[in-house]
Amino acid sequence: MSSNLTNTGSNTTVSPGGLPSRRNTELAMLVFAVLIPVFAYANVGLAKEGSLPTGMLSYGLGLGLLAGVAHLVVRRWAPYADPLMLPIATLLNGMGLIFIWRLDQEPSITHKATGGEAAPTQMMWSALAVGLFVLVLVFLKDHRVLQRYTYISMAAALVLLAAPIFFPAKYGAKIWITIPGVGSLQPAEFAKIIIAVFFAGYLMVKRDALALASRRFMGLYLPRGRDLGPIIVIWALSLMILVFETDLGTSLLFFGLFVVMLYVATERTSWIVFGLGLSAVGAIAVASFEPHVQGRVQDWLDPMQAFKDGSEQPMQALWAFGSGGTLGSGLGQGFSRLINFAAKSDYIFATVGEELGLAGLMAIILLYGLIVERGIRTSLAARDPFGKLLAVGLASAFGLQVFIVAGGVMGLIPLTGMTLPFMAQGGSSVVANWALIAVLLKISDTARRPAPAPAPSPDAEMTQVVRP
Amino acid sequence: MNKPLRRIAIFCGLLVLALLVRSNWLQFVQADDLKTDPKNRRVDIARYAQPRGNIIVDGKNITGSTVVNGNDFKYKRTYKNGELWSPVTGYASQAFGANQLEKLYDPILTGDDDRLFFNRTIDMLTGKQQKGGNVVTTLNAKAQKAAFDGLGDKKGAVAAINPKTGAILALANKPSYDPSVFAGNSEKDGEKYKALQRKNDKDDPTLNRALRQTYPPGSTFKVVTAAAGLESGNYDLDGKTDSPDPYRLPDSSTDLGNEGNNPACKNASVRVALQWSCNTVFAKMSNDLGNDEMMKMSEQFGFNRDLDDDSQDTPVRPAVSEYPKDNKPQNAQAGIGQASNRATPLQMAMVASAVANDGKLMKPYMVDQLVAPNLNVLEQTKPKKLSQPVSAENAQKLQQGMETVVNDGTGTAGKIPGVTVGGKTGTAQHGEDNKDNPYAWFISYAKTGDGSPVAVAVVVESSDTLRGDIAGGKLAAPIAKSVMEAVLDGKR
Numbered sequence: 001m002s003s004n005l006t007n008t009g010s011n012t013t014v015s016p017g018g019l020p021s022r023r024n025t026e027l028a029m030l031v032f033a034v035l036i037p038v039f040a041y042a043n044v045g046l047a048k049e050g051s052l053p054t055g056m057l058s059y060g061l062g063l064g065l066l067a068g069v070a071h072l073v074v075r076r077w078a079p080y081a082d083p084l085m086l087p088i089a090t091l092l093n094g095m096g097l098i099f100i101w102r103l104d105q106e107p108s109i110t111h112k113a114t115g116g117e118a119a120p121t122q123m124m125w126s127a128l129a130v131g132l133f134v135l136v137l138v139f140l141k142d143h144r145v146l147q148r149y150t151y152i153s154m155a156a157a158l159v160l161l162a163a164p165i166f167f168p169a170k171y172g173a174k175i176w177i178t179i180p181g182v183g184s185l186q187p188a189e190f191a192k193i194i195i196a197v198f199f200a201g202y203l204m205v206k207r208d209a210l211a212l213a214s215r216r217f218m219g220l221y222l223p224r225g226r227d228l229g230p231i232i233v234i235w236a237l238s239l240m241i242l243v244f245e246t247d248l249g250t251s252l253l254f255f256g257l258f259v260v261m262l263y264v265a266t267e268r269t270s271w272i273v274f275g276l277g278l279s280a281v282g283a284i285a286v287a288s289f290e291p292h293v294q295g296r297v298q299d300w301l302d303p304m305q306a307f308k309d310g311s312e313q314p315m316q317a318l319w320a321f322g323s324g325g326t327l328g329s330g331l332g333q334g335f336s337r338l339i340n341f342a343a344k345s346d347y348i349f350a351t352v353g354e355e356l357g358l359a360g361l362m363a364i365i366l367l368y369g370l371i372v373e374r375g376i377r378t379s380l381a382a383r384d385p386f387g388k389l390l391a392v393g394l395a396s397a398f399g400l401q402v403f404i405v406a407g408g409v410m411g412l413i414p415l416t417g418m419t420l421p422f423m424a425q426g427g428s429s430v431v432a433n434w435a436l437i438a439v440l441l442k443i444s445d446t447a448r449r450p451a452p453a454p455a456p457s458p459d460a461e462m463t464q465v466v467r468p
Numbered sequence: 469m470n471k472p473l474r475r476i477a478i479f480c481g482l483l484v485l486a487l488l489v490r491s492n493w494l495q496f497v498q499a500d501d502l503k504t505d506p507k508n509r510r511v512d513i514a515r516y517a518q519p520r521g522n523i524i525v526d527g528k529n530i531t532g533s534t535v536v537n538g539n540d541f542k543y544k545r546t547y548k549n550g551e552l553w554s555p556v557t558g559y560a561s562q563a564f565g566a567n568q569l570e571k572l573y574d575p576i577l578t579g580d581d582d583r584l585f586f587n588r589t590i591d592m593l594t595g596k597q598q599k600g601g602n603v604v605t606t607l608n609a610k611a612q613k614a615a616f617d618g619l620g621d622k623k624g625a626v627a628a629i630n631p632k633t634g635a636i637l638a639l640a641n642k643p644s645y646d647p648s649v650f651a652g653n654s655e656k657d658g659e660k661y662k663a664l665q666r667k668n669d670k671d672d673p674t675l676n677r678a679l680r681q682t683y684p685p686g687s688t689f690k691v692v693t694a695a696a697g698l699e700s701g702n703y704d705l706d707g708k709t710d711s712p713d714p715y716r717l718p719d720s721s722t723d724l725g726n727e728g729n730n731p732a733c734k735n736a737s738v739r740v741a742l743q744w745s746c747n748t749v750f751a752k753m754s755n756d757l758g759n760d761e762m763m764k765m766s767e768q769f770g771f772n773r774d775l776d777d778d779s780q781d782t783p784v785r786p787a788v789s790e791y792p793k794d795n796k797p798q799n800a801q802a803g804i805g806q807a808s809n810r811a812t813p814l815q816m817a818m819v820a821s822a823v824a825n826d827g828k829l830m831k832p833y834m835v836d837q838l839v840a841p842n843l844n845v846l847e848q849t850k851p852k853k854l855s856q857p858v859s860a861e862n863a864q865k866l867q868q869g870m871e872t873v874v875n876d877g878t879g880t881a882g883k884i885p886g887v888t889v890g891g892k893t894g895t896a897q898h899g900e901d902n903k904d905n906p907y908a909w910f911i912s913y914a915k916t917g918d919g920s921p922v923a924v925a926v927v928v929e930s931s932d933t934l935r936g937d938i939a940g941g942k943l944a945a946p947i948a949k950s951v952m953e954a955v956l957d958g959k960r
Contacts, residue, residue, distance in 0.1 A: 260476055264469055264476060265469070267472050315507075318502055319502050322499045322500075322501065322508075323502065324495055324499075325495055326496060326499070335509070357495065358491060358495035358499075365484060365491065369480070369484035376476060376477045380470055388469050389469075392476055396476060399483055402487075403483040403484075403486070410491060412486060
């Protein structure tokens with residue numbers, strides 16, 4: 001990006017003339033994004049029953065319809081949006097449905113006590129999610145509108161994050177809001193977007209104060225006391241999530257998100273040092289008295305011992321990955337049902353690893369990486385600081401979540417209960433992530449839209465040939 | 469704001485890279501370890517996903533598979549006459565793993581062996597179920613049955629070898645167990661398995677006595693002492709020895725006597741000493757030869773082979789028979805198969821077989837062939853010489869001595885009309901002050917025109933009524949005789 005002459009990419013802040021809208025590229029990619037899961041569906045059916053599954057046609061049509069609607073809406077309301085995000089999201093969601101359906105075929109983990117079949121519900125949630133995606137694209141005329149709701153967002157995020165404390169814990173973590181008769185909701189998934197809006201709005205206003213008014217201490221620029229306030233609040237909040245909701249993943253996600261956005265807004269490395277220092281203090285403090293967190297760390301350090309002690313999943317997941325090997329056992333031919341509990345949600349990544357092998361797993365990881373990359377590219381291209389901050393916030397929240405979940409399941413970091421975006425079973429997750437993609441598309445549409453034509457000059461008008 | 473943005477992009481790229489590296493680590497570097505981890509249930513699931521290959525004796529399967537369509541396992545192992553064959557097959561259980569041949573040849577039996585890669589690929593491409601190969605054993609069904617029936621209700625074990633090749637012909641245990649009762653993974657299988665364990669059954673039916681239990685070999689070991697004596701050149705088969713009766717053990721005040729104070733033992737020749745099983749003669753011989761010489765000879769016969777030496781794997785590894793370094797009085801007693809001298813039934817059958825095969829000891833083995841599902845032979849075991857403990861000349865002298873035992877000595881119960889049989893009886897004392905019932909031993913071989921086709925060792929554990937040296941001849945010799953007859957019948 002050294003000079004405008006050699007720049008052909010789409011990541012310039014000022015577009016030289018009109019960029020191609022790339023909507024046809026998106027359509028072509030979407031065809032693949034629908035066909036691949038349909039073939040995968042056929043593959044599972046052939047492997048498990050020896051015949052094509054009966055639901056294949058309707059599934060293909062359903063996914064195709066969702067993708068088609070989403071595409072048309074993007075074409076109409078966000079014509080210059082990034083062409084890759086929608087196909088990747090569709091592909092990941094489609095593959096997630098296949099894996100959930102594939103695990104539904106295992107009687108040992110799919111019975112009444114575990115809630116029966118999960119794929120139809122997940123399909124319904126996906127449709128709802130695409131519905132919300134459409135609503136965001138249609139009604140959010142400009143992402144800058146969100147800036148107005150900075151403090152409302154903060155309040156909303158606080159409520160959403162604090163609410164699960166008042167509901168009963170499920171599986172050792174209080175991350176659910178349960179409404180009897182209706183179902184349960186994982187508010188952290190939505191809070192992730194809302195809090196990014198708040199950070200973006202707040203930091204856009206305060207970034208100069210934060211960046212410039214600081215004292216130099218031991219080579220680092222330390223913030224003033226009054227600027228520290230909100231940071232300490234966020235830090236305390238994420239620790240409270242950890243302590244009261246025993247939700248390691250969410251607290252890590254929020255704190256990481258905040259440090260990233262703070263750094264981007266202020267361009268000060270000292271904030272990263274400061275942020276990492278705070279998180280280290282918090283992590284050590286919590287780990288020293290919170291047994292739930294200690295247990296997770298122990299399971300991570302020695303999964304074999306955990307297996308013997310009855311906490312089988314971490315080791316079972318490692319065996320699933322290892323048994324998949326380079327090329328995988330093939331769809332429908334693995335034994336990830338041995339993971340048993342949460343195989344369709346938190347641990348779905350292990351099924352991907354076992355059945356698609358290293359090759360398939362790396363492809364999926366790269367797809368997630370690509371979404372993050374497109375998000376950050378959108379941020380680079382955005383012309384307004386709010387858009388920049390929001391885009392990088394959403395993209396890095398997405399990326400952090402993928403890393404925390406996938407790294408946890410693969411034993412790279414201690415496991416925390418979070419869902420893998422788009423793939424894991426869970427309505428809140430799929431709805432929230434589609435909304436996240438919609439906001440990113442909207443920002444990229446604004447960023448890549450050709451600059452409005454200069455106002456017609458009266459002189460030019462004068463020189464026009466007057467038609468008879 | 470773009471500079472920090474690029475850095476964040478790099479940071480996110482590093483997160484993705486970390487995930488990629490980790491997935492390569494798990495699914496490539498560590499894949500095999502994780503895949504074959506015995507605790508990984510996939511290993512068991514795959515093992516029983518198709519009918520298992522069979523273990524074969526005399527052209528007939530002694531194992532089978534049956535469809536159970538359980539939660540994880542499609543097939544279950546079955547055994548024909550499990551109690552008879554369990555010392556050979558071991559077990560393969562859905563819940564409790566496998567041992568012996570079932571474990572050692574698991575890759576062949578499941579079809580996962582590298583040598584079956586081609587068959588597997590063809591099966592996969594043609595949509596057929598993977599098939600396992602077969603393990604063809606060297607055992608002789610008639611000899612095995614004779615050994616098993618011969619033991620009757622008595623605790624004990626029989627090992628029989630073909631001296632010319634080392635092929636194991638019989639391996640029988642009493643009490644025994646039927647591996648089919650816990651081949652599944654039901655609760656009932658679990659109870660049966662538990663009941664068979666040593667802590668719940670003091671008779672320890674799952675112990676493979678023929679291979680894995682060492683006993684004091686008693687007087688049968690005198691054959692080894694005699695071999696050492698003849699090889700030293702200081703003794704001859706029929707030359708008188710200088711042997712007092714009773715014999716005072718070196719460095720001690722204990723006098724050693726002979727069974728029934730047999731007067732023939734005083735200064736008896738090697739032949740006579742074998743014939744009447746004279747303790748005095750062999751204890752003194754062991755002492756005169758010294759601990760080193762005795763150890764050397766025992767090791768030539770297969771004693772003291774440590775566990776990292778695979779020369780004795782059959783392929784199931786037998787327990788190590790011991791003739792340890794010891795002081796003089798202990799060494800003198802070890803020379804008559806007491807003190808710290810320990811041997812497995814297989815080891816004593818090897819002693820008899822080396823003598824019968826003119827001094828050449830063959831490596832014992834019980835798997836003749838590994839056969840692919842399409843009946844191609846994957847592996848053929850070739851007989852291998854293990855050692856030459858005695859010269860052919862001295863071996864023939866020992867044979868004469870052992871034949872005298874059967875014809876006119878303590879082992880007349882082993883006599884088979886029209887066949888040359890050599891043997892040696894033994895009754896090993898055990899327990900403090902010999903308060904426990906002694907072990908009755910008999911080792912023998914039969915000879916036909918073209919060498920010896922069978923050598924046997926029999927040990928019977930508790931023989932309540934008989935305590936004298938006659939126990940070996942009375943209890944063990946008839947069993948050895950019927951095993952030899954079974955093998956000879958097959959030859960005719």
